[in-house]
Amino acid sequence: MEWKTTSALSNQAIRTVGRIVEGSHDITIFSNTRAHPLSAQVAGIDIGRRTLTLRVFCPAGNIGDYLSDGLVSFDLEKINRDDPPLLLCFEKVQATCERIHSSLFEVRCTLADTLLITIKPGGVRVPFVLGMSASVSLDVYTGLTISARLCNLSVGGCMLEVPLEDSMPLTIHQQLPNIYIQFPNGEGLRSKGSIRNMRPFGRARHVAVGIRFIDLDRDMRQRLLYFITESEAELARRMGMENRRAGISPLFLVSPHDKKPANSNKRRNKLPPMAHAIKEVARQQHIILHCLKNERPFPEDMLYDSADTLLHLAESDRHQFLYALRYLSEEAAWVRHSVRVAALLGDVLPTQPGLVDDAREAVAGILLHAMGKPLLLSEHLPSLDTHLTASQRNLLKHHVEALRRQLHKVGWSPGPVLNRIVGDINERLDGSGYPAGKRAEALSELVRTASIIKIVDTLTHARNGRPALSPLDAYRWVYGNDGYDKKCLTRYVRRYGLYPVGSLVKYTGGFLAWVMELDREGSPRQVRVVKNLAFQDSKLDTVLADQDIQQIGKLEEVVDPANFQL
Structure with missing residues (x-):
């Protein structure tokens, strides 16, 4: 693979990189054999020599x-407060490496003249950068369509940027019955x-998907060549x-009435x-799931890094940690559930000498256990977030076997504690x-302790058409079920109470508030x-403490944030 060199575009690759890194940006080095990318910082740019250090x-x-065969x-991501992030990928760039100190390295990359890549005689891969855009829709299964953004285009195929949470049904070598690329002018x-x-x-929270x-x-080929x-x-x-041509291409003309894409970056920064x-x-x-689905080496270090993060956060400031869990609301349902349960288990176990x-291992087990259900996505189960039929619910009961099969395929064997969590957390005392x-x-x-945390989280969040229960109603339901340990439930209630940190509560004055501390x-x-x-249309953001809370009335009940678009 060589870069296409034209006099008109000489040195434009390094110049474009220079323009991007002048502002806020992220650079990550990736490898096909490693799940973890490496963060990088620009140490220097030489326009004349086309080198990026x-x-x-x-x-x-x-x-x-990360430097196979030199x-x-x-990936280079430009972050702009007013626009969606710009992602640019450089593949197989000539580079040399020098160790600076222990684990610190300098990588000197020699970029080609241009961003255009010759992929075969007469063909070129065009990156969509500097504001160029085209939307893409992928029909995956009957009734399931995924939206994406075009990253580059060639005669043979394209690369797409797919939101991480939408990538669950996609697998390498999967056949897609319909791909539709649409340019700003509607063609x-x-x-x-x-x-x-x-x-x-x-x-970023995206997956790069290469399409043939x-x-x-x-x-169709003639039309593609025109594009x-x-x-x-x-x-x-x-x-x-x-x-x-002096003017803009007709493909990229857009109506002045078209709205700019909503930018989630501002909220992320807050x-x-x-x-x-x-x-x-x-x-x-999502990344661990991606590795499992596509039978890549299992990212054990990533799994345990996640577990260590949750345990450290719980230990450093418990109330802030529990309150921060509410920010998972925009995640996929299976991710919300797994991270919340793992977090609460990491909060509970250090207080119990026999389990600490x-x-x-237990927190890692909860995080891994959740992977089984998205592994079952197929034509028969296109989504986990819709109202499931009886047959689909029965299919989901095989998620433990699905996870174990996939772990065997990637050659990873969990330890006894982690294996027990994965295999037994859906078991019940009454069989x-x-x-x-x-x-x-x-x-x-x-397992009994983890089961209590899991079922309470399940009941207090809406699922499959069932509304969310209040903590009190959830506790009553669990207490009346012979499948759960009542002593473990009592310990849970004492620790989190009727108004858990991170829950939304209503006061008699008509105010809604997030619980931050008890x-x-x-x-x-x-x-x-x-x-x-x-x-109804107004929003507030006021922190009240102690006696000041009386200003908004008396505490009434815990409510479901989804009922108030929160």
Whole structure:
């Protein structure tokens, strides 16, 4: 693979990189053999020599895994407050490496003249950067369509940027019955395709998906060539180079009435530090699932890093940690559930002398256990977030076996504690659970404790058409069920109370507030007021503590945030 060199675009690759890194940006080095990307910082740019020098910290010191045959691949993400992030991928760039100190390295990359890549005679891969855009829709299963953004385009295929949470049903070598690429002016191309490769895109919440076009007839191929030619000319124009056309390509003309895409970056930047850490654990859940689905080496270090993060956060400031869990609301349901249960288990186990030594393995087990259900996604089970039929619910009961099969395929064997959590957490004391129908005598105190946390979290959040229960109603339901340990439930209630930190509560004055801290009696002593129900369109953000809380009335009940669009 060589870079296509044209006089009009000489040195534009390094110049474009220079323009991007002047502002806020992230650089990550990736490898097809490693799940973890490496963060990098720009140490220097030489426009004349087309060299980009990166300073990279590699904790394990095995940076050779990222520089196979003297080539390095990295993602460059430009972060702009007013626009969606821009992601640019450089693949197999010539590079040399020098160790600076222990685990610190300098990687000197020699970029080609241009961003255009020659992929075969007469063909070019055009990156969509500098504001160039095209939307893509992928029909995966009947009734399931995924939206994506075009990253590059060639005669043979394209690369797409797919939101991490939407990538669950996708697998390498999967056949896609319909791919539709639409340019800003409304013109588009429809084709069949297959997935050639997938990987996490930098540190963003996206997956890079490589697509190969299938069964293009003569007319479709001619239309594709037209789109590539226009895109190539538009790229040159946006780079400020001489071009045969002075104006913008018709493909990229857009109506002035079209709205800008909503930007979630502002909200992300307002998150408290603990929420950032918890959402990174959620992101890593998707990456671990990606490795399992595509039979890549199992990222054991990532799994245990997530467990260690949750345990450390719980120990450092318990109330802030529990409050930060509410920021998981925008995650996929299976991720929300797994991270919340793992977090609470990490909060509970260190207080129980007989279980504290198993905390790390148990928290990792909860995080891994959740992978089984998304592994079952198929034509028969296209989504986990819709109302499931009886047959689909029965299919989901095989998620433990599905997870174990996949772990065997990737050659990873969990330890005894982790294995017990994965296999037994859905078992019940009365034998009504699954997958083996074990009874009380076969279930450890660790499993019983984790089961209580899991079922309370399940009941207090809406699922499959069932509304969320209040904590009190959930406790009553669990207490009346012979499948759960009542002593473990009592310990749970004493620790979290009727108004758990992170829950949304309603006051008699018509105000809604998030619980931030509890007093010794289990009543909120600090809350964040976010809504006055007398003014439906207004939003509040006021922290009240102790006696000031009386200003908003008396505490009434815990409510479901979804009922108030919160």
